[in-house]
Amino acid sequence: MNSQEYIQQLREELRQHNHNYYVLDNASISDYDFDMKLKELQVLEAKYTEFYDESSPTLRVGGGITKKFETIKHRYRMYSLDNSYSKEDLLDWETRIQKILDSDDISYTCELKYDGASINITYTNGKLVRAVTRGDGFEGDDVTTNIKTIKSVPLQLQGNYPKDFDIRGEIMLPIAGFHKMNEVRVANGEDPYMNPRNTASGSLKLQDSAETASRPLECYLYNLKIKDKGNTDIETQFGSLQKARNYGFKVPDHAKEVTSIEGILDYVNHWETARHELPFEIDGVVIKVNDLFQQEELGYTAKAPRWAMAYKFKAEQVSTILESISYQVGRTGAITPVANLSPILLAGTTVRRASLHNADQIEKLDIRINDAVYVEKGGEIIPKIVGVDTTKRDENSVVTAYATHCPECETELVRTEGDAKHYCPNEFGCAPQVVGRIQHYISRKSLDIEGLGGETVALLYKEGLVSTYADLYDLKFEQIIPLERMAEKSAQNLIDGVLASKNAPFEKVLFGLGIRFVGATVAKKLAKHYKNVWDLANATQEELEQVDEIGVRIAESVVAFFIDVKNLQVLERLQVAGIQLAINEDDQQLSSTVLEGKSFLFTGKLTQFTRDDAKEMVEQNAGKTISGVSKKLDYLVVGEKAGSKLKKAEALGTVTILTETEFLELIG
Ligand code: AMP
Ligand code: ZN
Numbered sequence: 112m113n114s115q116e117y118i119q120q121l122r123e124e125l126r127q128h129n130h131n132y133y134v135l136d137n138a139s140i141s142d143y144d145f146d147m148k149l150k151e152l153q154v155l156e157a158k159y160t161e162f163y164d165e166s167s168p169t170l171r172v173g174g175g176i177t178k179k180f181e182t183i184k185h186r187y188r189m190y191s192l193d194n195s196y197s198k199e200d201l202l203d204w205e206t207r208i209q210k211i212l213d214s215d216d217i218s219y220t221c222e223l224k225y226d227g228a229s230i231n232i233t234y235t236n237g238k239l240v241r242a243v244t245r246g247d248g249f250e251g252d253d254v255t256t257n258i259k260t261i262k263s264v265p266l267q268l269q270g271n272y273p274k275d276f277d278i279r280g281e282i283m284l285p286i287a288g289f290h291k292m293n294e295v296r297v298a299n300g301e302d303p304y305m306n307p308r309n310t311a312s313g314s315l316k317l318q319d320s321a322e323t324a325s326r327p328l329e330c331y332l333y334n335l336k337i338k339d340k341g342n343t344d345i346e347t348q349f350g351s352l353q354k355a356r357n358y359g360f361k362v363p364d365h366a367k368e369v370t371s372i373e374g375i376l377d378y379v380n381h382w383e384t385a386r387h388e389l390p391f392e393i394d395g396v397v398i399k400v401n402d403l404f405q406q407e408e409l410g411y412t413a414k415a416p417r418w419a420m421a422y423k424f425k426a427e428q429v430s431t432i433l434e435s436i437s438y439q440v441g442r443t444g445a446i447t448p449v450a451n452l453s454p455i456l457l458a459g460t461t462v463r464r465a466s467l468h469n470a471d472q473i474e475k476l477d478i479r480i481n482d483a484v485y486v487e488k489g490g491e492i493i494p495k496i497v498g499v500d501t502t503k504r505d506e507n508s509v510v511t512a513y514a515t516h517c518p519e520c521e522t523e524l525v526r527t528e529g530d531a532k533h534y535c536p537n538e539f540g541c542a543p544q545v546v547g548r549i550q551h552y553i554s555r556k557s558l559d560i561e562g563l564g565g566e567t568v569a570l571l572y573k574e575g576l577v578s579t580y581a582d583l584y585d586l587k588f589e590q591i592i593p594l595e596r597m598a599e600k601s602a603q604n605l606i607d608g609v610l611a612s613k614n615a616p617f618e619k620v621l622f623g624l625g626i627r628f629v630g631a632t633v634a635k636k637l638a639k640h641y642k643n644v645w646d647l648a649n650a651t652q653e654e655l656e657q658v659d660e661i662g663v664r665i666a667e668s669v670v671a672f673f674i675d676v677k678n679l680q681v682l683e684r685l686q687v688a689g690i691q692l693a694i695n696e697d698d699q700q701l702s703s704t705v706l707e708g709k710s711f712l713f714t715g716k717l718t719q720f721t722r723d724d725a726k727e728m729v730e731q732n733a734g735k736t737i738s739g740v741s742k743k744l745d746y747l748v749v750g751e752k753a754g755s756k757l758k759k760a761e762a763l764g765t766v767t768i769l770t771e772t773e774f775l776e777l778i779g
Pocket of ligand 1: 190191192193222223224225226228229230245280281333397421
């Protein structure tokens, strides 16, 4: 077997494993073995660039950057759907189409109405060539690079597929994955995403496809648009779903073929309640005339097909009394207003509280204490208040005045321009902030201090034993043993755990400091770049923004943190305690130091290695990557079709310009 054949074989093997895992939910290889094979393929592809294949499984990891999404005209218009909200509407629809078709022998395909972002994907000769959002139905945005990172979307089809066709479906973020993403955001001091649908559609428009690749997106397909139908034996909508499955697409098996309106109503009734058990959100069902010739006869109105009808579930809504509003203070000082409700049953759970988001929301809805409010569960997420029944309002009711002072420490709240939230600025004296910061410091993803839990931190604070994380290192056995429910063994575990945290690597410590917007990934980047906390503390706003993937918001927040002497004093104490405030050079295991002190930037389409690999190679040889062309840049490595960055570098005249090959030679 020559190298080309071997590469092909690896790709086919990986494609098959991928299909088994992500489409059929049936793993055929261990994660580890899969990763190893994928890495092997990456190595080979980097070596034999002449065998480049736009459908290679290596493209799944993302890395391509899209600055501006191109507008593409759909070759078949993406229509909307007519909606119905009652069983009578459905009966009317049935009568209407029976009349047009002059027949009462009509069968239907009933499908779920996936609540995500619709997508149109074009396949030519079995390869994914383009993916476009719905846009206004006539034209949408080219999001191919991002769609290719979704593992259940086939890049190369299997079986007996048509030569040239479009397929449509919905990009979805399953509920569990959505919650996981939000947990990470909240842990990083960021606002959680509102709902899976918006997050899914936002994910398609991310400029960095590696970020899209990291999100647990799914693509469920439901509609084939074949250019030359004569060549296929597809006669019904239901049959086309089976075909699509055979080509390798993920087509969920909830669709059902029925032959009467009774069948339709059964399907609707079933999913009206069963939807709560699905791992993803639906907002209704879609009924489609099954026979494709009948579909053609029925045709389209100006806006939607006559052969399909959506039945929308009512978002479950109940009315209850708003008893009071309380204000929660997060670890970053952000204030969240919470509605305390008279308990009420909604979508199977008792609801007592609902989020009010922020002051604007309360003002917009004019929500007042003792109001009868409508509470809705948008999907299965935290309930929200969607309106007020003003007819039931007491004539003495008064407009809600938003809190002006922190409920925990009485400090006057601040709200910066452009920020939706109010903040308590009393960072060092406000209990939930102080305790929250220490809790964050000891958490798993930070220093991971065993033997110490969140409740104990609160207790230690209450007893006046700690008020910053640096105080943890001064704790004495004799001080903690008298605490409530503290046995000798647990006291010793606590002391040992704190001691062991001196081994935590710098990046974890940096994350643990709890700088706003510095999540685990950003902390890693900053640690790698600055190598120790004091160089980071000295960095200016502009310097920080030059660091790859660090934006204005993060840069500002880092500067603000280190400008505060109280923070610097705490850092000094951590240093005295022996906490790692620099990266351990031994852990780095550099391949060489040939690039020491040199900065790099990669531009254009790289063909010999991915952007991530490139960065890795630079760092492995003691160099740095930066994000913009400036006097600080030493080398610009250009791939195919390099644009403005190359021009700018040439104009500067101080930057050495390298091809990919020259770069590889440089690092040997
Ligand atoms: P609407 O946005 O209410 O006009 O509904 C039309 C949208 O429903 C389409 O653009 C699709 O994105 C979406 N949809 C979800 N599930 C289906 C399905 N099974 N069949 C057709 N469209 C669907
Ligand atoms: Zn406060």
